[in-house]
Each structure stands twice: as structure tokens, then as C-alpha cells.
Amino acid sequence: KAGVTQTPRYLIKTRGQQVTLSCSPISGHRSVSWYQQTPGQGLQFLFEYFSETQRNKGNFPGRFSGRQFSNSRSEMNVSTLELGDSALYLCASSWDSRANVLTFGAGSRLTVL
């Protein structure tokens, strides 16, 4: 059974650009959550999607957005990139929005120059 797949694994952008990150959950999982990991702020919850609907949202500016498709794959987008957006972005999937047990992908490491 394949795990959670995140693409791309590494990317470099410049300030002001936008970026889209992709997450394919474990087959059969319908909940996808996104987290940001930085040395300064640690691991912070971005948002959760279940059946194409955003179920929960963290305290991030509107530049951070996401969506989920009918096949449960999810994308997150960050517009107008800032240096502080450099981070490891982790995606996690679960079979249900109340399952409470999440499986994480390896992450997408974004560097903003």
C-alpha cells in the first residue's frame, strides 16, 4: 500500500512568486491535512480537507490556500511568497476527518530567496 506522496520534494522560488504543492493521500483516505514546519515556529497546522470541503483552518494569512479534488488528492498554494515562507510543508492523510490517526508524507521543502 503506497504511502502519502508529496511533490515536489524540493523547490526554490523567489519573493513575490507563487507556489503549488501537491499531496496524494493513501488510497481510501479522504481527509488531507497540511502542516508547516520551520525552525522558529515549529509544526503548525495550516488546514484540513475532507470530501473536497475545508473542515478546519489554522492561523495563516489568506496567501495560503488549498483545495481537494474528488479523488482526495490535495494541493496547497502560497501566493506572493515571502522569505518567511521557507519551510518544510507536510501533508498528512487519514481515512476520516475524525479518525485522529494521521499518516504523514515526506514533505516538500520550499526555499524562498
Added chain:
Amino acid sequence: AQSVTQLDSQVPVFEEAPVELRCNYSSSVSVYLFWYVQYPNQGLQLLLKYLSGSTLVESINGFEAEFNKSQTSFHLRKPSVHISDTAEYFCAVILTGGGNKLTFGTGTQLKVEL
């Protein structure tokens, strides 16, 4: 709002020695508790969880944690560590009925030395 405190940012320990990584949480409602491990350049792996039932939970690789409601703690222990246990360990909580929103502690870097 809930919070998680991991007081020790780094814990050095010799191989085959016991180790305890401390975790305390604060919440006005019931929570589920988790320990995740992160190896360099990798994502998070679930080590063990407490959802209900026995307050002592164990992982397949020898770690255990005990949920102590009165002390609001969920410390992680291993009686004998191996060099391969070197990693960063994160304690996390989810509010019961709160979906899949994890609140993490700041992490403890466990460094096992020969």
C-alpha cells in the same frame, strides 16, 4: 486553546541507557495524545498514541508512554536506547471531537552516543 510543552530541546544519552522524553499538555477539554518521530530529511512517523483505554501504551520498537491525567503528562520512555533511535521526537494532541488538527510541542532532539 490547547498547548503542548516539551521542556527538553535536546537529550543526549549513551547507547543502552534508559531515556525519558517529557511532555505536558494543557487543555480545557479531553484530548488524544501522540508521539511522532522525525528522522533527518523525512516526514513524521507515528510512534504511539493514546486514544482511550489503558493509560500505558507501547510501540513495536520498545518505546512506551503513560497518560497521566492528573499531571496532564504523556512522557515517552525507553529502557535501553539504540544508536538508530537518534531523531527528533514530537509530542502532539488532538481535541476529542476536534477533527484531525494536531497541536505539536516544539520537539526533543534525542542524540544517542556510543
